[in-house]
Amino acid sequence: LIQMLTNLVDNALKYTPRGGEVWVAAREIGSDSQRMLEIAVGDTGVGIPEDEQDKVFDRFYRGSNNTPSSTGTGLGLAIVRELMKRHGGRVTLRSKVGEGSVFALQFPLTEPEEG
Numbered sequence: 001l002i003q004m005l006t007n008l009v010d011n012a013l014k015y016t017p018r019g020g021e022v023w024v025a026a027r028e029i030g031s032d033s034q035r036m037l038e039i040a041v042g043d044t045g046v047g048i049p050e051d052e053q054d055k056v057f058d059r060f061y062r063g064s065n066n067t068p069s070s071t072g073t074g075l076g077l078a079i080v081r082e083l084m085k086r087h088g089g090r091v092t093l094r095s096k097v098g099e100g101s102v103f104a105l106q107f108p109l110t111e112p113e114e115g
Helices: 002-014 076-086
Strands: 022-031 034-043 090-096 100-108
Touching: 002 022, 002 034, 002 076, 002 100, 076 090, 076 100
Parallel strands: none
Antiparallel strands: 022 034, 034 100, 090 100
């Protein structure tokens, strides 16, 4: 969990200009039969073009909003997606260019077994 949140917050800070906002929030979502914990990391950064949103979770992919001086390997979001799969969850993305992005980690919740 720490690795995933670190990767998401690092990206949010990297692509949010000075004076912008980065936030983290958690809530329970879903129905009684499929409850989930959602932890979202959002920003008021540059946003991700719609045609790139499916690619950002690919290994080594670096979007068009990168500058030559920006650091990164293009592995952070791929790692997040892989770790979420291992936890039986998923990661979602909502983004609009010029307005920012929200990445949400969604973990299935289960009732503790009695006994």
